[in-house]
Amino acid sequence: xxxxxxxxxxxxxxxxxxxxxxxxxxxxAQYGGRFLVxxxxxxxxEGDPGIGRLVILEFPSVxxxxxxxxSPEYQAIIPLREANxxxxxxxxxxxx
Numbered sequence: 627x628x629x630x631x632x633x634x635x636x637x638x639x640x641x642x643x644x645x646x647x648x649x650x651x652x653x654x655a656q657y658g659g660r661f662l663v664x665x666x667x668x669x670x671x672e673g674d675p676g677i678g679r680l681v682i683l684e685f686p687s688v689x690x691x692x693x694x695x696x697s698p699e700y701q702a703i704i705p706l707r708e709a710n711x712x713x714x715x716x717x718x719x720x721x722x
Contacts, residue, residue, distance in 0.1 A: 628720035629688035631659070631695065635713040636678035642710035649703050657694035659685045679711075684720075691717045 637643045654660065663682040668675070685691040694700060695717065707713060 627687060627722055629685045629691035630662075630718040630720060631681075631683040631685070631691050631715065632718055633681040633713055633715040634677050634679075635665075635681065635707070635711045637711045639710040642706070646703050646706035646710065649706075653697065653699045653703070654683055654694065656699065657685070657697060658690050659683045659694055688717060688719050 651661070660683065661681070662684050663680055665679040665681060668677045668680055670677075683691070683694075685694060695715075
């Protein structure tokens with residue numbers, strides 16, 4: 627069953643956030659993930675979803691998503707995101 631990392635990011639410092647963003651793609655790929663959504667336009671149709679920059683990553687499994695998140699490479703850049711954005715992030719189980 628595929629695993630997904632879903633993040634909602636409100637960037638507070640674009641220049642500072644770029645230091646984080648520029649490193650994510652290679653780390654995600656290293657752990658078998660890929661971008662499905664990477665900050666494109668969001669069109670709300672009902673209610674206010676409170677979405678800033680939406681990111682959805684797909685991994686081969688939930689365990690692979692956890693391994694990515696817990697990896698030393700990703701853990702090393704989390705402080706860059708936290709210093710330059712307010713965000714929520716979750717790992718979600720897909721469907722068969």
